[in-house]
Structure formats: C-alpha cells, structure tokens
Amino acid sequence: MINRLHHAGLLTRGFLSVALLCSPLHAVGDSPAPTPAGPQSSPAASVQQNTETSAPEALPLQELRLFAEIFGRIKNAYVEPVDDAKLLEDAIRGMISGLDPHSAYLEPEEFESLQIHTSGEFGGLGIEVGMRDGFIRVVSPIDDTPAQRAGIQSGDLITKLDDTSTQGMDLSEAVNLMRGKPGEPITLTIVREGEEKPLEITLVRDVIQVASVKGRVLEPGFGYLRITQFQVNTGNELNRRIEKLRKDGDLKGIVLDLRNNPGGVLQAAVDVSNAFLNEGLIVYTEGRLANSEHRFSATSETTLPALPLVVLINGGSASASEIVAGALQDHKRAIIMGEDSFGKGSVQTVLPLDAERALKLTTARYFTPQGRSIQAQGIVPDIQVSDAELKLRAERHNGLKERDLSGHLENSNEEAVNHDNSQSLASQDYQLYEALNLLKALNTVMARK
Numbered sequence: 001m002i003n004r005l006h007h008a009g010l011l012t013r014g015f016l017s018v019a020l021l022c023s024p025l026h027a028v029g030d031s032p033a034p035t036p037a038g039p040q041s042s043p044a045a046s047v048q049q050n051t052e053t054s055a056p057e058a059l060p061l062q063e064l065r066l067f068a069e070i071f072g073r074i075k076n077a078y079v080e081p082v083d084d085a086k087l088l089e090d091a092i093r094g095m096i097s098g099l100d101p102h103s104a105y106l107e108p109e110e111f112e113s114l115q116i117h118t119s120g121e122f123g124g125l126g127i128e129v130g131m132r133d134g135f136i137r138v139v140s141p142i143d144d145t146p147a148q149r150a151g152i153q154s155g156d157l158i159t160k161l162d163d164t165s166t167q168g169m170d171l172s173e174a175v176n177l178m179r180g181k182p183g184e185p186i187t188l189t190i191v192r193e194g195e196e197k198p199l200e201i202t203l204v205r206d207v208i209q210v211a212s213v214k215g216r217v218l219e220p221g222f223g224y225l226r227i228t229q230f231q232v233n234t235g236n237e238l239n240r241r242i243e244k245l246r247k248d249g250d251l252k253g254i255v256l257d258l259r260n261n262p263g264g265v266l267q268a269a270v271d272v273s274n275a276f277l278n279e280g281l282i283v284y285t286e287g288r289l290a291n292s293e294h295r296f297s298a299t300s301e302t303t304l305p306a307l308p309l310v311v312l313i314n315g316g317s318a319s320a321s322e323i324v325a326g327a328l329q330d331h332k333r334a335i336i337m338g339e340d341s342f343g344k345g346s347v348q349t350v351l352p353l354d355a356e357r358a359l360k361l362t363t364a365r366y367f368t369p370q371g372r373s374i375q376a377q378g379i380v381p382d383i384q385v386s387d388a389e390l391k392l393r394a395e396r397h398n399g400l401k402e403r404d405l406s407g408h409l410e411n412s413n414e415e416a417v418n419h420d421n422s423q424s425l426a427s428q429d430y431q432l433y434e435a436l437n438l439l440k441a442l443n444t445v446m447a448r449k
Contacts, residue, residue, distance in 0.1 A: 067091075071087065071088075071091075074087060075087070089105070089107075092105050093105050096359070096361075099361075099362065100346070100362050102344075102346060102348055102360070102362050103348070103359075103360060103361050103362050104359075104360045105357070105359060105360075106350070106357060106358040106359070106360055107356075107357060108356040108357060110172070111352075111356060111357055111358045123179065123180055123181050123182045123205055123206070123207060123208070124145075124178065124179050124180070124205060124206075124208050125145065125146050125147045125178050125186070125203050125205060125206075125208075126141060126142035126144075126145020126146055126147040126148060126206075126208050127140075127141055127142065127145075127147040127152060127178070128140045128141075128142065128262045129158070129171070129174070129175070130171070131171055132157065133157070134167050134168055135157045135158065135159055135166055135167060135191075136157070136158040136166045136169070136171070136174045137155070137156070137157055137158075138152055138153065138154055138155065138156040138157075138158065139154060139260070139262055139316055140154045140260035140261075140262060140316045141153070141154070142208070142228060142229075143211075143214070143226075143228050144211075145206065145208055146203040146204055146205065146206050147203060150201050150202075150203050151201070152188070152190070152201065152203075153192065154260055154315075154316050155192070155193060156190045156191070156192050157190065157191040157192075158174070158188050158189070158190060159189045159190070159191055159198060160187075160188070160189035161174065161177045161178060161186060161187075161188060161189075162177075162186060162187050164177065179205075180205045181205065182205050182206050182207045183204060183205065183206075184204070184205045185202055185203065185204050185205070186202070186203055186205065187200055187201070187202045187203075188200070188201050188202075188203065211228070211237075212227060212228055212229055212230065212231040212233070212234045212237055212264075212268075213225065213226070213227050213228075213234060213237040213238050213241050214226045214228070214241070215241035215242075215244065215245055217245065217248055217249070218255065218425070218432075218436050219436065220249055221249060221250055221251060221252035221253070221443075222251075222252055222253050222254070222255070222436060222439055222440070222443075223242075223245040223248075223251055223253070223254045223255070224254070224255050224257065224432070225238065225241055225242070225245075225254055225255070225256050225257065226257040227256070227257070227258060227261055227272065227321075228260075228261060229261055229262060229263065229264045230261070230263060230264025230265050230266075230268035230269050230272070230320040230321075231264055231265060231268060232265055232267075232268065233268075234264065234265070234268040234271065234272060235267075235268055235270075235271025235272055235274070235275065236271075238271070238272055238275055238303075239275060239303050242254075242275070242303050242304060251304075251307060252307075252308070252439075252443045253307060253308035253309065253310070253439040253440075253442060253443050254304070254307060254308070254309055254310075254439075255309075255310050255311075255312060255432065255435045255436060255439060256309060256310070256311045256312070256324075256334070257311075257312045257432070258311060258312060258313050258317045258321040258324065258325060259312050259313060259314045259316060259317055259338060259431070260314065260316035260317065261316070261317050261318070261320075261321040262316065262318050262319065262321075262342075263318050263319025263320040263321055263322075263344070264319070264320045265320065266283075266320060266323070268320065269282075269283070269319075269320035269321075269323040269324050270282050270283065270296045270323075272324050273298065273323070273324050273327040273328065274298045274299060274301070274302060275302060275303040275304060276302065276303070276304055276305065276309060276328060276333050276334065277298035277302060277305070277327065277328070277331055277333055278298060278299070278300050278302040278305040279297075279298055279299075279300065280297065280298055280331055280369060281295060281296070281297050281298075281327075281369040282296045282297060282298055282323070282327045282369065283295075283296050283323045283326070283327060283366055283367065283368065283369070284296065284366065284367050285347050285364045285365065285366045285367070286364055286365060286367065287347065287363045287364025287365070288363065288364075289349065289363050289364070292347060292349060292363045292364040293364070308439055308442040308443055308446060309328070309333060309334035309335070310334060310335050310337055310435045310438050310439050310442075311324070311325055311328055311329075311334045311335070311336050311337065312337055312338045312431055312432065312435055313325050313336060313337075313338045313339065313340075313341045313379060313381060314338050314339040314341070314387065314431075315339055315340065315341065315342060315378075316342065317338075317341040317342060317379070318341065318342035318343075318344045319342070319344045319345075321341065321342075322341050322342065322343075322344065322345065322374050322378065322379050323366065323368075325341065325379045326368035326369075326372065326374060326379050327368060327369055329368070329379065329382065330368050330369040330370040330372070331369060335382050335383060335438060335442070336379060336381045336382045336383070337381050337382065337383045337385050337431070337434065337435050337438065338381050338384075338385055338431055339381065339384065339385070339386060339387070340378045340379070340380055340381070341374070341378040341379040342378055343374055343375060343376045343377050343378035344374075344375070345365055345366055345367075345373050345374040345375035345376075345377075346362045346364070346365055346366075346375055347362070347363055347364035347365065347366055348360050348361060348362050348363065349361055349362075349363040349364075383438070385430070385431050385434050385435075386431075387430065387431055388430040388431075389427075389430070
C-alpha cells in the first residue's frame with residue numbers, strides 16, 4: 001500500500017524510476033502506487049530521451065578515512081555497544097537528509113510499498129501530510145474520507161495522535177500511528193489558525209477508495225472536473241468524465257479544479273494536459289543522469305482542443321498539478337485562476353541498492369514548455385482569487401412592496417426566477433463561483449466572434 005506518498009510518478013529504464021513529488025508528503029489511506037514500468041510512448045504523449053552517459057567522479061579518500069576513523073571511535077568509545085548495521089544505516093540517513101526534503105533512504109517496508117500495485121483500497125484516514133515547525137502538517141484531506149468528513153483542513157497542525165505528542169516525531173512514525181484497520185478510532189489534536197484552543201477530533205479509520213477524477217454540471221452547459229490526485233488511469237477517467245458531461249448537454253466550457261492536488265503519476269499529468277492540447281511540448285526534465293532527461297509532447301488525439309477552460313490552483317496544488325497548469329498556461333490554452341501553487345519542481349529517481357532497499361534521490365528538475373522552472377516559485381495564476389467567505393448583508397425592509405398591497409395583480413408567469421444556486425455556490429466556494437463567472441464571460445466572447 002502506498003500510504004506513504006513517496007513517489008508521484010513512475011518512468012523507469014531498467015531499475016531507474018523517475019518520480020515527481022510535491023513535498024516530503026505521506027498519505028494516510030491514499031491511492032496505490034503504480035507498478036514500475038519502462039518509459040513508453042503512449043497515445044497521450046510522445047517521449048524523447050537523452051541517452052548520453054558521464055564518467056563517475058573519483059571518491060574523496062581523505063573524507064572516507066575520516067568517516068572510518070569516526071566509525072571506529074564510536075564503536076570503541078560510546079557508552080553502550082552499537083550495532084554495526086544500525087550505525088551505518090543512521091549514517092546513510094544523515095547523509096541523505098542533508099541533501100533536500102525529497103531524497104530518502106527507503107528501508108524494506110518503504111521500498112516494498114513503493115513497488116506494490118494494489119487494488120486502491122486502504123485502511124487509513126485520508127490525509128496528505130508533511131512537516132512544519134516540528135509538527136505534522138495537513139497538506140490536504142482527500143475527498144470522501146474520514147478526514148474530509150470530520151472537517152480536517154489544509155494547514156492544520158497535528159500536535160497529538162491519541163495521547164502521543166508529534167513534536168519531533170519522524171514523519172514515517174506518525175504515518176504508521178495513523179494507519180490501521182478499518183473501524184479503529186484515533187483522536188487527533190489539531191492546532192488551527194483562528195482557533196483559540198486546540199481541537200480534538202476523533203476519526204474512525206476506514207477503507208479508503210480514492211477516485212482521482214470527479215465531475216458534475218455547475219450550470220447547463222458548464223462542466224466541473226476535479227482531479228484529487230494523478231493516478232495511472234487518471235487520463236482515462238478524465239476522458240470518461242468529459243464524455244459523460246457531453247451526454248448531459250452541449251458543453252460551453254469547463255472548470256478544471258486542481259486545488260489541494262498534491263500530484264501523482266507523471267504520465268497522468270501528461271495525459272490530462274493532452275486532453276486539452278493537440279500539439280506542442282507539455283513538460284521536459286533536465287538532470288545529470290542521462291536517462292533523467294525526457295521531453296513529453298502532446299498528440300493530435302485530444303478530447304477538448306478548443307473548449308473554454310479555467311483551471312483552479314492554490315498552495316496545495318503541487319508537482320503533477322503544476323505540470324498541467326504550467327503547460328496549459330504556456331500554450332495559452334486555459335486561464336489559470338486562484339492562488340500561487342506549491343512550487344515543487346524536482347524529479348526523484350529510485351535506485352535499488354539490493355532486493356529490499358533503495359535510494360530515492362533528487363536527480364533532475366522539470367520545466368514548463370517555455371522553459372520555466374517552478375521549483376520553490378510555483379505557478380502564478382493569470383487571475384489571483386483568494387479563498388474567501390462570502391457573507392450577505394441583512395435584508396432591509398424599506399416600506400411596502402407591490403405584493404404587500406391589498407388587491408395587487410398576480411404575476412401570470414408561474415416560473416419564479418431562482419438565484420439560489422449561484423448564491424449557494426458563491427457562499428460555499430467563492431473561487432469556483434468566480435471561475436464559473438469567468439467561464440461564462442469567455443463563452444460570450446467566443447460566441448460573438
């Protein structure tokens with residue numbers, strides 16, 4: 001089970017697996033990891049790869065001697081006996097932790113979970129988490145999971161798991177505590193901005209079945225597609241959802257919601273981009289390893305090449321989400337709306353060390369079609385719209401209205417004008433409300449041409 005979202009995409013050559021991450025995220029009850037497979041051309045994209053190799057650099061002998069001397073002194077002088085294997089593995093972890101937040105030493109359990117392709121069902125809570133100020137930080141709850149239903153919010157700090165403090169706790173340890181059998185409860189102590197006191201929220205672990213694409217009709221002619229994360233079949237799911245929206249009526253435009261989407265499979269990001277692009281570069285990667293350099297281009301097999309499109313992003317949109325937003329923005333295929341994205345623009349390669357262990361190492365950066373690196377910068381929306389809470393003013397009653405007069409004429413039109421839907425959307429999701437308004441405006445402009 002990939003309850004730890006160590007990788008977000010797989011492109012392999014031999015034993016090398018390229019993975020895009022949005023942060024050092026772990027998922028509790030998240031989607032399964034795809035089984036590693038070689039980089040292949042698909043109907044969704046054409047791939048070009050650099051195959052040049054470079055000679056390895058000589059090892060620093062003086063520093064290695066120093067390492068051996070320190071190892072020996074710890075073995076001989078430490079107050080308690082230290083196991084050789086543990087000491088060396090601790091040294092490996094320390095060496096890798098000094099590189100960047102996404103590189104990691106994968107022990108047997110982690111390496112196995114990365115490689116297993118499961119059915120997509122997990123016992124967990126449904127939370128994407130990372131680290132902040134020594135505490136576990138909620139990046140985003142997954143839709144239709146115990147965490148989302150209990151009101152867990154992006155940005156929440158988890159300070160306790162039952163009676164155990166998370167301060168200084170390793171992220172992997174926290175994930176293990178949150179995982180469990182469906183039906184088992186766990187109480188999370190949450191510190192939330194704007195709340196004076198910590199919140200105690202009890203969740204019951206459940207079987208998590210994550211659908212990566214959801215869709216519905218916002219108003220006649222205007223569709224809504226939300227991608228919660230990028231899985232192996234997300235491209236196919238998206239196309240099926242689009243076809244369903246088409247059957248519901250004539251489509252005039254679509255809102256593609258990538259908010260709080262932490263990323264996922266690289267090929268899925270390419271497939272989603274290709275659903276809206278019929279030509280041109282989608283994304284490319286550059287690194288020191290020859291087989292870490294790839295170029296992905298759109299093909300003519302495009303589902304919606306010309307329909308008006310608005311893409312919603314925010315600070316929880318990362319990695320694969322940023323690939324899609326960046327590609328559509330560079331090709332001027334969509335208007336990007338919302339808030340600056342996360343800014344995770346690096347590529348990780350999984351290098352097996354033996355049958356049970358592997359090294360996950362940052363080996364490249366990815367770039368948008370126009371050559372932009374979004375690493376630590378993010379995608380800047382074309383239109384900035386912050387998440388807001390809309391409150392209506394209290395209705396004022398100034399004098400009588402016509403309907404209050406005795407003997408007034410009745411309205412022969414039996415169909416009352418109902419603005420409840422738009423008002424409800426504005427109060428529930430202001431960013432989506434503005435995206436729909438923009439979509440209507442785009443459709444009007446196109447209709448006049």
